Amino acid sequence: MLEVTSLTRAFGNHLAIADISMQVAEGELVTIVGPSGCGKSTLLRCVAGLLPPTSGQVVLNGVPVTRVPDRLAVVFQDYSRSLYPWLSVAANVALPLLAATRRGSDRGSRRGRAVRDPAVRDRAASQRAVSQRAVSQRAVSQRAVSQRAARRAVALAALESVGLGGFADRYPWQLSGGMQQRVAIARALACEPVLLLMDEPFGAVDAQTREDLEDLLLRVQAERHITTLLVTHDIDESVYAGDRVIVLTRGPGRVRAEVAVDLPAPRDQITTKERREFARLRAEVSRLVRGTPAPASAPPEISPPEIFQQAP
């Protein structure tokens, strides 16, 4: 689904990430963990099409990413700089919907590009037909009103799904940090992404809120199977949330190892973290992040059951 090949990005002479290759399957939740400054954000911004790579490429569903792909959503770490304080919570969540609808029509007509997604193409065609008909000013404004109402309805549903149903008409700065990050998640979900990118999304909230947000993410993931790339510097989080953990080296970031996480679903903050597999995976990822060699008896490639048999 997502294929990253030999991705390298330099800022001037400074290499931020070097030769990163990885693949993410449809519906998979992959966590990327590495020390701070190792290029996690750079990697994510390249995948999002926000930053052109120096070399290498990103391919999403067979299409090379050269600009921000449609139906991609990002949750940034710093919600205070990514939610707009001058827009209400609902307006913040509805904003990307505006982009999605507009984009469909202008892709079809003005840019004259081939549209792959048939749904988008149909919508573009119908919007063009509507605009070609000589519609009266009043009909146009009525349509705008109903579209706005439709966007608001989608935004309210998204807010409901993250447990913020009653906060649509507040402003982001009236909410706590954890709630603001829920708004950011609702905004990402509202545009029904095929790929969700999260850059240390829970790094700025306290431990309890972080656990709640992790569980919210896992619940959403279980319901919608959105392919997700979650960047974190928290080792527990990378193991707890991920189907697979990709460990990056200290900067310039390279892939040090990939660790499959076989913890059963649904995961639970207490019982999952009690499991011996969790402790083992946590230790393994921890060693990989620090760059200390694993004990000879437990090489990273061995699957969990064998470990338990070998453990004294």
Next chain:
Amino acid sequence: MSALPATGPATTAAARPRAGGRTYLLLARLLVLAAAIAGWQLGTTAAGNPYFLPPAQIASGMYHRWFDGPASHLWLTADATANLLPSLGRMLSGWAIAAVAGVALGVAIGRLPLLADLAESLVHFGRAVPPPALVPVFLFVFKIGTPMEVAAIIFGVIWPVLVNSIDGARHVDAGYTETARAFRLPPAQRLTRVILPGAAPKICAGLRLSLALALVMMIISEFAGSTNGIGNEMLTAQSTFDISLMWQVIGLLGVLGIVLNALFAVAERRVLAWQRAPRATS
């Protein structure tokens, strides 16, 4: 932690002493003002100098000259309709045109590096020229009359708007603009929902400066040449040695400045309500 209940009392607790402080400050300010006016009244009455009039006399003169009209004319006298309204009209239209043009140009220059390279030295040159120096030029181009005065006001007051809009648009938080890109916001929406609100605090600061400057340019352009307006009344007062009218015009300009600034502050508070919000983290 569900911090909503926690932030509730915290913000009100923080707001309460501030609100109290503001009331005291307001009282103190009024007291100083009252004392100054009382001193002025007593001093001028005692001195009896014909060039320095007591404020009560000036105020009543202002009232009878401009605000003693019929209710159907909003209490404006014929003198006010003939002079005050044209002055205000020219000032506000000049300011409004400068505001629209300044914001449009400023945002374009602030967001388009190529345009900035081309235009920025021009802007700094324009800003450096003292605005009143332009009045004789416009007097040549337009002759005496409203177009000359409005043009002088526009070119006199556009610079603070322009410079602040450039600065505001250029320094919109990169987090805001990157989010807009990540969610594929089309250019028009990016401008109206991200760049303009993000630059609004700076833009408002520029607009406020230029509003004060517009009053200055209004009076200067009328001094240079006009057939009506309160600047023209001032010229008449000067040539007829009407000391009382001179003081009335000065008083009127002061009142206008205060009223305009207060109205602008009210509008600004509404537009920038989000800015007074406590910033949780940064």
